[in-house]
Amino acid sequence: MSGVPLVYYLGLSGILFLLGLLGVMVRRNPLLLLLAVELMLNGANVALIGFSRHWNNSDGQIFALVVMVVAAAEVVVGLGLVVAVFRQRLELDVDQMSRLKG
Amino acid sequence: MGERIVFGVAAAAALACGALVITLRNAFQAAVALIGSLASVAVIFILLAAPFAAAVQVIVYAGAIVVLFLFVIAYLGERGVAGAPDRLAPYRVFGAVAALALLAQGAIVLLDTRLPGAHSDPRPPGDIGSPRAIGDAFLSSHLVPFEATSLLLLAAAVGAVLLAKRAIQMEGGR
Amino acid sequence: MATTLGWITLALPLAGFLILALWPGEPSKRVSAAVGCGSILGGFGCAAAIFLGLLGDSPEERTHVSRLWTWIDLGDLRVDAAIQIDQLSVLMMLVITGVGFLIHLYSAEYMAGSRGYRRFYAEMNFFVFSMLLLVEAANVLFLIIGWALVGLASYLLIGFDHDRPAAVAAAKKAFVVNVVGDIGMVLAAVLLIRELGTLDYGAVFAAAPAGLGQGTGVAEAVALLLFVGAAAKSAQVPFHTWLPDAMEGPTPVSALIHAATMVTAGVYLVVRMHVLYQLAPIAADTVAVVGAITLFMAATIAIVQVDIKRVLAWSTVSQIGYMIMGAGLGVYGGAMFHFLEHAFFKALLFLGVGIVIHALAGEQSLDRMGGLSRHLRFAYVTVAIGCLAIAGFPGLSGFFSKDAILSGALADGALGKTLWVVGTLTAGLTALYMFRMLFRAFWGPEPAGGYAHPPHPSGPLMAVPVAVLAVLSVVGGWIEVPGAWHGIDDWLHPVFADSVGAALVASGTDELITGICSSVLCIAGIAAAWWLFARDPSRRLRLAGVARPARGVLEEGYRFDEAYDEILVNSTRDVGDVLRRRVEPAGVQGLVTATVAGMRESAKGLQKAQSGLLRTYAFMIVLGLALVGVVLALAIH
Numbered sequence: 001m002s003g004v005p006l007v008y009y010l011g012l013s014g015i016l017f018l019l020g021l022l023g024v025m026v027r028r029n030p031l032l033l034l035l036a037v038e039l040m041l042n043g044a045n046v047a048l049i050g051f052s053r054h055w056n057n058s059d060g061q062i063f064a065l066v067v068m069v070v071a072a073a074e075v076v077v078g079l080g081l082v083v084a085v086f087r088q089r090l091e092l093d094v095d096q097m098s099r100l101k102g
Numbered sequence: 103m104g105e106r107i108v109f110g111v112a113a114a115a116a117l118a119c120g121a122l123v124i125t126l127r128n129a130f131q132a133a134v135a136l137i138g139s140l141a142s143v144a145v146i147f148i149l150l151a152a153p154f155a156a157a158v159q160v161i162v163y164a165g166a167i168v169v170l171f172l173f174v175i176a177y178l179g180e181r182g183v184a185g186a187p188d189r190l191a192p193y194r195v196f197g198a199v200a201a202l203a204l205l206a207q208g209a210i211v212l213l214d215t216r217l218p219g220a221h222s223d224p225r226p227p228g229d230i231g232s233p234r235a236i237g238d239a240f241l242s243s244h245l246v247p248f249e250a251t252s253l254l255l256l257a258a259a260v261g262a263v264l265l266a267k268r269a270i271q272m273e274g275g276r
Numbered sequence: 277m278a279t280t281l282g283w284i285t286l287a288l289p290l291a292g293f294l295i296l297a298l299w300p301g302e303p304s305k306r307v308s309a310a311v312g313c314g315s316i317l318g319g320f321g322c323a324a325a326i327f328l329g330l331l332g333d334s335p336e337e338r339t340h341v342s343r344l345w346t347w348i349d350l351g352d353l354r355v356d357a358a359i360q361i362d363q364l365s366v367l368m369m370l371v372i373t374g375v376g377f378l379i380h381l382y383s384a385e386y387m388a389g390s391r392g393y394r395r396f397y398a399e400m401n402f403f404v405f406s407m408l409l410l411v412e413a414a415n416v417l418f419l420i421i422g423w424a425l426v427g428l429a430s431y432l433l434i435g436f437d438h439d440r441p442a443a444v445a446a447a448k449k450a451f452v453v454n455v456v457g458d459i460g461m462v463l464a465a466v467l468l469i470r471e472l473g474t475l476d477y478g479a480v481f482a483a484a485p486a487g488l489g490q491g492t493g494v495a496e497a498v499a500l501l502l503f504v505g506a507a508a509k510s511a512q513v514p515f516h517t518w519l520p521d522a523m524e525g526p527t528p529v530s531a532l533i534h535a536a537t538m539v540t541a542g543v544y545l546v547v548r549m550h551v552l553y554q555l556a557p558i559a560a561d562t563v564a565v566v567g568a569i570t571l572f573m574a575a576t577i578a579i580v581q582v583d584i585k586r587v588l589a590w591s592t593v594s595q596i597g598y599m600i601m602g603a604g605l606g607v608y609g610g611a612m613f614h615f616l617e618h619a620f621f622k623a624l625l626f627l628g629v630g631i632v633i634h635a636l637a638g639e640q641s642l643d644r645m646g647g648l649s650r651h652l653r654f655a656y657v658t659v660a661i662g663c664l665a666i667a668g669f670p671g672l673s674g675f676f677s678k679d680a681i682l683s684g685a686l687a688d689g690a691l692g693k694t695l696w697v698v699g700t701l702t703a704g705l706t707a708l709y710m711f712r713m714l715f716r717a718f719w720g721p722e723p724a725g726g727y728a729h730p731p732h733p734s735g736p737l738m739a740v741p742v743a744v745l746a747v748l749s750v751v752g753g754w755i756e757v758p759g760a761w762h763g764i765d766d767w768l769h770p771v772f773a774d775s776v777g778a779a780l781v782a783s784g785t786d787e788l789i790t791g792i793c794s795s796v797l798c799i800a801g802i803a804a805a806w807w808l809f810a811r812d813p814s815r816r817l818r819l820a821g822v823a824r825p826a827r828g829v830l831e832e833g834y835r836f837d838e839a840y841d842e843i844l845v846n847s848t849r850d851v852g853d854v855l856r857r858r859v860e861p862a863g864v865q866g867l868v869t870a871t872v873a874g875m876r877e878s879a880k881g882l883q884k885a886q887s888g889l890l891r892t893y894a895f896m897i898v899l900g901l902a903l904v905g906v907v908l909a910l911a912i913h
Contacts, residue, residue: 004109004149006220007212012113012146014208016120016139018201023124024894025197028188031129031175033890035136038167039120042143045155053150054219058230061152062244065236068162069251073258075167079174080265086178095189098888190891197891200898207905 009050016043028093030085034078041071109149116142133171140164152231278326279342282361282412285322285369288315289405296398305393309384312397316380316404320373327366335770338363341414341478348417352473360414360477364771367612367764368411368544371619375536376404378741382627383528385737386634390526396436400532403429407537411544416465416475419545423461423505426538427454433533434525446521453518457508464501467494481551481774490555499552499559502545503566510542510596513570517836519593523585527633530585531626535592536619543596543611546603551774553604561691563604568695571597573834575705579712580830583640584629587713590833591666592622594706598681598699605692606780607684608772609765613756614677616764620752621665621673624745628659631738632717637729642716644728646813649718651731654739656718658746663714665749667707668798675794676753678703683758683782683790692780696790703794707801715810758787 016039023036045064052060086092119138126132140163147156219225229235240248292315296308303311330338339362348355380400387396406429410422427450435447465475471494472480472487488495506512511519522534533539546553546563553560571594578590595618602611632648632655633640649656665672668679682703685696755763782790809816829835885896 003105003223005222006217006224007215008109008113009146009150010220011208011212012116014205014212015117016143018205018208019117019120019124021204021894021898022197022201025201025891025898026124026194028891029129031171031178032124032127032132035123035129035132035171038136038163039123039139042140042163045159046143046146049147049150049152049155052152052230053224053227056225056228056230058235058239059244061155061231061236062239062247064152064155065158065240066247066251068158069255072162072167073254075170076258076262077265079170080262083174083177084265084268092178094890097890190889193895197895197898200895200902203902204898204905207902207909210909 006050006054009053010047013043013047013050016040016046019043028095030078030082030092030094030097033094034075034082037074037078038071041067105149108145112142112145112149115139116146129175130172133168133175136171137164137168140168147231150231151227154231154233154236278329278340278361279359281322281326281329282340282342282359282369283344285319285326285373286359286405286408286412288318288322289401289408291315292401293398293405296394296401299394303394305384305388308394308397309380312401313377313380313384315401316373316377319404319408320370320377323366323369323373326361327370330361330363330366336773338770339478341476343414353469353475355415355417355475357418358414358476359412359418361412362771363768364544364548364612365411367616367768369408371616372404372407372411372537375619375623375745376400376407376532378744379528379532379536379623379627382531382630382738382741383526385735386528386630387526392436396433396526399429399432399436400529403433403533403538407541410541414477416461416468416477416480419548420458420461420465423509423541424458426533426541427451427458427509430454430522430533430538433529434522436526436529437524440524443524446518446524450518450522453515454508457505457515460501460504460508464498464505467498467501471498477548484551484555488552488555491557492555495552495555496559499549499556500562502549502552503542503559503563506542506545506563506600507566508542509545510539510600511570511593512542512566512597512600513573514836516570516574516593517833517840520586520589520833523583523589527585527626527630530589531623531630534589535622535626539592539596540599540615540618543599543603543615546600547608547611550603550606550608550772554606554775560604560606564601564691564695565604567597567599567601567604568698569597570594571601572698572702572705575702575709577830577833578709579705580827582642584632584642584645584713584717585626585640587642587709588622588625588629591625591706591710594702595622595666598678601695601699602681602684605685605688605695607681609756609762609768610677610680610684612768613680613764617665617673617677617749617752620745621662621749624658624742624749625662625666627738627742627745628655628662629717631655631734631742632659632731634734634738635729635731636727639728642713644723644725645717646720647718647722648731652718652733654733654742658742659718660714661746661749663710665753667710667801668703668794669707669802670791670795670798671753673749673751673753675791675798676756676758679758679787679790679794680756680764680782682794683786684780686786686790687780687782700790700793700797704797704801707798708805711802711805712809715805716816719810720813758782758791759784 020036020038020040020043023039024033027033027036045067048060048064048067050060052058052064082092085097116139119135119142122135123132123139126135140159144156144159144164147153147159215221292311295311296303299307339360341358341360343356343358345357346354347357380397383396383400387393390396403426406422406425408422410419410426413419413422431447431451431454434450435444437443468475468480472483474480474483484495488498504515508515519534519539523530525534553563574590574594574597578587578594581587581590595614599611599614599618602608602614632645632652635652635655636645639645661672665674668675678699682696682699685692685699756765807815808819832838
C-alpha cells in the first residue's frame, strides 16, 4: 500500500470541478468566471489522466492535452470578448450581458 | 508511502487554491491563486506518470494562459466588479444545494464503484506519459485530432484579432 | 435472336418517346413526325423479322423467354425483367406496330393543325411502348406494369386537348375506371404469389392445375380478379362507361388506343391466362356472359347515337364483347382472329370517319352531315368497306372472324348455344347501326343549315393508311376460311397446348349454320337500315316519336352513368360532406388547432426560463446533472 488508488484522483477531480462550477454560479465578473471555468477544465483533466494511468494507456493524456489546447483557445476568445465589452464602456457584469436572449 | 504524502499535500494545495480562486473578489489575487492550483495539479500529473502533461500544464497553463489573464486584468485596471447588488443573491442557496447534491452523488459513486482496481494499489505504469510516447501517439494514431487542434488555434487567433479590431474601430481609434 | 429483336421492338418506341420528350426546344413538325413514325416503323420491321424467324422454328419451339436482370428477389419469390416471344405475343406485336404505324402516319396530316404536335407523338410512342411491354411481358408483374402504363398513356391522350373540360373529365373517368381494374389485377397477382409462389407465365401455368386445383375457390377468385382488370381495360359491362367518353381524344388516338389495341388487352389477358380460366369454369362462364351482355347492349345503344365517333365507340364495345365472349367460351383462336380483323376494320372506320371530321373542321354530329358521298368519295368508299367488314358481309374480314367465334360458341354446350343466339342476332344489329351511320353521313340530303365547314378531300398522308387498312379489311379474313384452312388457329395452336380441357372445335355443320344465319341477318340489317334511313330520309323524322322513353334509355346508354353517380359518387360525396362539416373541424382541424395552441402556451411558459442570465443557465445545468444522477441511481438499484 504505497500508491494512490484511482478513487482518490477521481475524488480530487470531482471536487475541483465542483469548485469551478460554484465559481461559475456565484461570480458576476466575467474574468473570474473564466478563471472558474479553467478550474473546471483542470478537474476534468485530472480525471482523464487518472484513467490514463489506471488503464496504462496514453489516450487519456492525449485527450487532456487537447483539452488544454481547447482551454487556450477558449481563454483567447473569452478574454477578447471581455476586452471588447470593456472598450464599449459597459459594466463588467455577466448579468448585464443578456441582450442575445432574443 | 511517500507517494501518498505527496498526493495529500498536492491535492490539499490544489483544493485550497481552487477555493481561493472562487472566493477572492480581487481578480489579480484570484489569478495568482489559480497558478497555485494549476501547479499543484501539475504535481498530481507527475504522480500519474504524465510528466509531459505536467510540463505542458506548467508552461502553457500557468505560464501562458494565466499570464494572458494577468495582462488583461492589468489592462482593465480596478474597475472590474459592478457596484449594483447581485439580483440573484437570494437564490445562491439553491446553487449551493445543487452543487452539494452533485458532490454527494459523486461521493456515493466513488465509494460504491465496482471498477476493478479502483480502490486498490495501482499497477506499475508503463511508458505512457513520456514526451516520446505522446509525440509518437500524436503523429501516428491521433494525427487527425492533432491537426484539428491546430485548426482550432488558428480559428481562435483569427477570432481574437477580429474581436479586438472591431472594438478598436468602434472606439473610433486607429 | 427472336428475343433480341423483341427487346429492340420494345426499345424503339421508348427511344422515340424519350427523344421527343427531351428534345430541346420545340422540334419542327417534320422532325416530330419522322421520329414518331420512324420508331414505330422500326418496331414493325423487328416484329415482322421475329415473325419470319419463328416461321423457321418448329411449331412447338416458338416460345422464347429472355431475361435481362432480376427485378425482385424476395425469399422464394423471384421476378425477372423478362420478355416472352411466342405466337400470341408476336401476333399482338404485329398488330400494335403495324396498325400503329399506319395511324401514326395518318396523324402526321390529321394533327397538323394541333399545337401539341410533339407532345402528341411523344405520348403515342409512349403508348406503343407500354402496349408492347404489356404483350411481351413474360410474367404477371410486367404485364401489370404495361397494363398500368397503357392506362396512363390513354389518360394522357384522351385529355390531349387539356384546355377542354370535357376532355379532361373523360380522361379522369377513364383513368379511375382503369385503376379499379388494375386493383383487381394486383390482387390476382398477390393470390398467385401466395398460392403458387411465382409470377412467370410458364411456371404459373405448369403449377396451376396442382397448385390451384380444378374449380376451387382460389382458382375462381384469381380468374375473376383478372377479369375485373380485363373488363375495365376492355370496356365490358359494368366498366364500359369510360370508353364512349374517351372519344374526346383526337380521332387517331381513338383509332389506335380505343379501338385497335389497348381495349383489346382484356381479350389478350383472358387468352394468355387460358389455363387459369380452364381451371375456373364459373369465372370462364362469367366472362362469356359478360361479353354477351356487353355486345348486345352496346349494339342497341349504338343504334341511337348521334355523335359519329360515339357510334364507333359503342360498336367497339360491342365487338370486344364478341372477343371476350369467345375467350370466355374457350374459342381462343376465334377471339384472337376477331381481334386481328377488328384492328383492321375498326382502325379503318375511325380513320375514314376521321377524314370526314377533319374535312368538316371537327364536326361530329350526324345531324350536321348527310350527302357527303358527293364531296368525300374516298372516305365514303373506305368507310363503306369498313361497314361491310364489321357487319360481317360474306367474304369480308368480319364475316370470317365473327363466325369463327359464333360457330365455336355453337359447338359448346347449352350456355354456348344461348350466347350464339345473342351473338348472331347482334350481328344483324351491327349491320343496322353501322349502315345507319353510313347512310346518315354519306347519303341523303345535305343538312338543313349546311355543313359546318366546306368539306375538302384529304391529303395523301391520310389517304394511304386508310387505303391500306381498307385492303386489309377486305382480304384479311381469308387467312382463315371455314372448311378450307385455319391460319390463325394453326399458328396459335401450340400456345394452347397446355390447355387443361379439350379444345372447342366447331364442326362443319356449326360453321355452315352460323355462316348462313349471320349472312342472312347481316343483309337483313343492311336492308332495314336502308329502309329506315336511306330510302326516304323523312321517314326517320316521322318515326322520331315512336318509343320515345325506350330510345331515351338507349341514348343514355342504359343510364349506367346516372346509376354510378347516384350510388357511388353521390353517396361518397355525402359521406365526405358529413366528414367535412362534422368530423373535420373537431377531429383533424381540432387536433391541429389544439397542437398549435398548446405549443404557443408552452412556449410562453418556457420563454420565462430564457432570462439571459448566464449564471441561471449554469444553475440549470447543475440541477439537471443532479437530477440525471438521481434518476440513474434509481434506475440501477
